[in-house]
Amino acid sequence: MPESTNQRITSVGIDIGTTTTQLVISQLTIENTASGSLVPRVEITQKEVIHRSQIYFTPLLDRDLINAVAVSKILESEYQAAGLTSEMIDTGAVIITGETAKKENAKAIIDALAGFAGDFVVATAGANLEAIYAGKGSGAALYSAQRHQVVVNIDVGGGTSNYATFHEGKAVDSSCINVGGHLIEFDRQGDRITYISEPAKIALQITGERLQVGERVTLPQLRPIVKAMAGSVVDLLKTSNPSGLTKELLMTPPLQFSHPIGKVMISGGVADYVYAEKGPSTMSEVTAFGDFGPLLGWELKVSLEEAGFILEKPKETVRATVIGTGTQSVNLSGSTIHLQENTLPLRNIMVLSPFQSMIPETPQRIAEVIKNEILRLQVDHLEGVVAIALKGPRTMSFADISHLAKGVLLGLEEYLCNNKPLILVVEADCGKVLGQCINASANRPLEMVCIDQLEVENCDYIDIGKPLMGGRVVPVVLKTLVFNR
C-alpha cells in the first residue's frame, strides 16, 4: 500500500443564484495527522482559495430558466484565467440557490458541465444547505468556535435570505425567508419599476402599499415596503412563531432558538450595504444594479440595531456561499475503512437509516428492520444505489459487529442479487472490522464500500468519490441536509 504523507485535491465551487453567478477554486490538503505509532488519521488540514472568479449576472433564458451553456462558458473562461484545465479539478459542487433552485435547472447544469470535472456534484440547494454553506463561507462558523459565541449568519441574496445558526463551529439551526434585494426590478439607476416578484406582491398587499410595473417611484414611496421586508428578516430572529408578512414569506420552518443568539452576521449580495457608513439617499443609488439591494441592506442594519442585535461583519460577504460551497462540501470518511470495489465514484446514493435508536441484537431482527425499510421506501423500484447508514455506540463489541454483518447481509439479500454494491456508512469507528465480518459471513465476494465516522440522515443523498491516500479514505459529499425537528 503506497503511503503518501499528504495529498492535494482541487475543488471548484459554483454558486448560481437568482442574481449572480460566481465560482471559486480551492486547494484542499489532505494529511495523515496521527503520529508514528498511532493508527492513521487522515484529515483535511488546509483549505486555500486559489482562484476567485468575477461576479457575473446569472445568465438566464427566461426569468426562471438558467442558460446552462452560458454557465459552462463562464467556467471555461475562469478555468483559463486560473491556469487550470478541467482534468486538474478533482471535485466540486454547484449550488443553485434562491429563485433559480429548480429541478429543470439542475438537470440542464449537469448536462452542460459534464465535461468540466469528472466528479461534479450538483446540489439544487435545499435552503438549509445553502444557509450552512454561506455561514461556513462567511466565517460565521469559525467565529462561533473561536469566540465561543452563538452566531446567526443571514445570507441575503437576490431572492432569499438564508439563516444558519452556529454554535461552536457547528450548524445547529437554519431557516429561510423569501426576502432578497432583487424582488423588485428597476431601470438601472432609474426610478421606473420593471418587475415585481410574487413575494414582493405579497409584501405590498400586506403593507397596503401600491406599486406597479411601469410606475416611477420615489425613495419615500419605496422605503416602507423595503422596511417591511427588512423587518420580516429581523422578525424571524425574534420568534419561532411568526405572523403576518413574516409568516407569509417564510419558506422553511422558522428558527428554533435552542441557543440564544450572540452575534448576527450578514453575508450575500446586500451585505456590503449593511456594513456601509450611510444608506442610499437617492433612487439612483438604490437602483445602481437595477434592484433595491442597497436600500434593503441599509434598512436591515437599521432594523437589526433597533431590535438590539449586535452586528458583526463577516470575513466574506458577497462570496460567502460560493466559498462555502467550494471549500466545505467535501467530507472525509474515517481512516480505517473497508473497500473492495471497482465502482467508485458513485453519485446520488440514497441513504437509508433503518435503525432509529438502537441496532437490534440478533441478525434476524436486524435483517427484518432493514427489509421493512427497503419495502417502505420502495427501494426495489429505484434505479440508483442505496447506502445503509448505521448509527451506533462509538465502540461496538466484536460479537455485535458480527451480528450486524450477518443481519445486514440477510436484510439486503434481494437487493444485492441485482448486482448492486453493498454500501455501508457507519457512525462508529468500525468500518474495517465490519467489512471483514461481512466478508467472513458472505458466501461470495461482494462489491463493498464500508466507511465509517460519518453522520448522515435518512433520505440524504451522498456522493462517494474515488479513494484518496492510497485507499485510506474516501471523500464524501453530502447533498441535502435536513435538521431533525
Added chain:
Amino acid sequence: MILKAKVYNKLFGFESLKEVMAKANEEKSGDELVGIAAKSASERVAAKLVLSNLTLEDIYNNPIIPYEEDEVTRAIYDGLNLRIYREIKGWTVGYLREYILDHKTTGEDLAHISRGLTSEMIAAVAKLMSTMDLVFGSKKMRIQSHCNTTLGVPGTLAFRCQPNHPTDNIEGMMASLKEGLSYGSGDAVIGINPVEDNVETVTRLLDTVKNFMVKWEIPTQNCVLAHVTTQMKAIEKGAPVDLVFQSIAGTQKANDAFGVSAAILDEAFALAQRQGTATGPNLMYFETGQGSEVSLDAHLGVDMMTLEARTYGYARGYRPFMTNNVSGFIGPETIYSGREVIRADLEDLFMGKLHGLPMGIAPCYTNHMKADQNDQEMGTLLCAMAGSNFFMGVPGGDDVMLSYQDTSYHDDASTREILGLRPLPEFEQWLEKMGILENGKLTERAGDPSIFDK
C-alpha cells in the same frame, strides 16, 4: 584515603571512592538495579562514615569517571575555580556539611565556595544530610536569573505553565494555558512538550503562545520543549524562542543517547544569543533527573545521585535561566516509592543550588510507582520551604500528554498562599491588572479560563 570503617563491632571495607559514594546513598531502586547499593543498613552507615572523613582533595584526586573519557568530567574540572578550591581542599566532607549548616555561613558564602566545589564533592556532602539538613541548606541559597523577567526574587515562587496536549492540538493547548494563567501559573515560563518533534509543530506552538503573550501583555518566557536541534532549526526559520530547552544527563554516554554534546549546546546558546527573542542573559532551560543514565544503560557503574550532581556541573557553564528536576518521571526501576522520590527531590534541589543553579522541582510520579498524591504534596511543600525557585503547573495535576502527575495549577496557588510567597513581580502586576490576584490571593474571578474569551 581511608576506605574502611567500623560500625560498632562490624568492619566494612570499600574498594574505591565510587563504591563509597554509591553505598552512602539512601535506598533507591535504581542503585539496587545496577547492583551498587549498600547490602545492609550498617554498610550504608559505614559508607557515610568513610565519606565524612574524606577530604575534598581526596575527591578531587579520584575522578569518578576519568577526565580523558568523559566530556561531563571535563566540563566539571575545567569550570572549577582552583583558587577557591585550594582554600577549602583540606576540608572533610563532614566538615563541609557543618559549614553549610552553620548559622554564620550565609548564602553568599555558599555561592562563593560553590565555585571551588566539584559535582562529586557536592554529591558527597548531600549524602551525609538528612531531609531537614537538605531543606535548611537549600533555603540559605537564593539564585536569581533573568530572561525576560527575573526568576528567584526573594519572597516569590514561580511556575511553569505546562499546557500539553496529546495531539498538539493548538486550541486544546490554549484551553489549558488559559486555565493555568487564570490560577496565576506561568510566570517562570509557558513551556509545552510537543508530541511531534518537528520544526512545523514547534514553530506553530511557539507562534501561538507568543501571539497570545503579546496580545495580553503577559510578562513571561516562551519555550517549546522539543529536542535542542529542532528548536535551533525553528530559531533559524524565525520562530520566537525565548528559552532553548534540553534534557541533559551526567555522563557523555547518556548525553550521546539524548543526542546532545557540549558542541551542540554551545551552538544552541550562541544561536539563542544572536537570534532568540528574549532579553537574557540567561537563555537556557535544562531538565534533569536521577535515573536517566540508568534507564539509558549509560551509568558506568556510578550511583544515580552522583550522576545527577555531575549533570548540574555540566549545566552550570551555560548559565541557564532555569533547571528543572524530574526525578519522579523516570519510573519504578530507578525510583520506586513516594519516599524515594521525596528524598531525591530534596537532594537534587540542594545539589543544584550548591552548583549555583536556579533550581525548580517537579515532585512528580508515574502510575507504575508506589507513590500517590499525598507523597507529591509533601514533596512539594518541603521543596517550597527549601526555596525551590519554581514548580510546574499542570491542569488538575494530570499531564495528559506525558501520562504522569505533577503539581497542579491548584497546587501552585496553594503553595504560594500557604507559605506567603508571591508571583514574580511583573507577573503579579499583570495578574492584578487581569483581576486574577489581589494582595497575593486568588480573586473570585480566578480559576476561570473563559476570562480570556470576550
Added chain:
Amino acid sequence: MAVANNELEKVIIQSIMEELAKKGLLSQKGKDHVMAAAIMDTPIVPDTHSEDMVTFPALDEMQISNPFNADAVRAMKKLTPARIGIGRAGTRPKTISWLRFLADHAVAQDAVFLDVSEEFLQRMNLMSVQSAASSKDEFLQRPDLGRRLSPEAVKTISEKCEKNVQVQILIVDGLSSTAIEANIPDLLPALMQGLKSSGINVGAPFFVKNGRVWVQDHVASLVNSEVIISLIGERPGLGTAESLSAYMIYRPDETTVEADRTVISNIHKGGIPPAEAGAHLTDVIKEILAAKASGVKLNQQK
C-alpha cells in the same frame, strides 16, 4: 437484629462510630443517634435493595461558579482531555474533582499492580506462562527480568506451542492488566478472523504474566514464527488505564533493536476501538509478511 444483646457487636459499632466521627464523616448528633438506635435494640437495616448510589457527575457538568463565558468553558473542555474548568474551593480542588482524581489514580494503580484474573484467562482459553520476574514488585524494579521467560515457561512453550507458524500472538500484561481484560475479548477474535480469512497460519495465542515487550524475542526463538505480535498493556495515565499497544516484529534475533518493531498504540474504546484495531492489525501483519520486515525497515520499503 438484636444488636444490643451482643456486647461485642456494641463495642464494634461504637468504635466504628468514634472513628467516623473523628474523620468528620459523622456528626456527634449522627453518632448519638446511631448508638441510641443500636442500644435501643432498634434494627438499623441498610437498604441494600435500593438502587440509589453515589456516582461522579458527568465530566461536562459546569464546575466553575459564575463563569465569565460558560460556552467558552464547555467548548474548551471538549478540546482537551486535560482537567480544566474544574473550579476550586479556595485554592484547592473541589471535592468532586479531588475524588475523581483519586479514583483515576486508583484505577491506574490497580491496572499496574493487580494481575489478569485466572477466570479471564480460562474464559478466553489462553494458556498462561510467566516471565523471569516472579512478582509485580520485581517486575517493576527489574526490567531485565520481564524481558525473558522463566525456565518453566520455556519448557511449557517448547512442549505445547506449534512451531514454524507464520504468526504467533502473545498477550502480555505489561503495565496494565486492565488493558488486557478490557480489549482482548474484542481485539483477539477480530484479529484471528482477519488472519485466518487471509489464509495465514496462526499459532494458538497465549498469555505471558509480568512480561515486557522484549519477551517476544525470547518466545520467537522458541516457536520460530515469521511474525510475532505482542498485545501489551500500556503504562496507564489518569485518563485511561485501558490503553493497549501492539508490537510486531519479523523474525527477531540478537541483533534486533527497538526500531525493528512496528508499533500500534492507543488501542482502547476512547482511541482506536479494539475490534477495529484487530482488523487494522491484520492489514499491518500482512504488510510485514509481504515485506519480510518490520519497523523502520518496513517503512523504508513503502
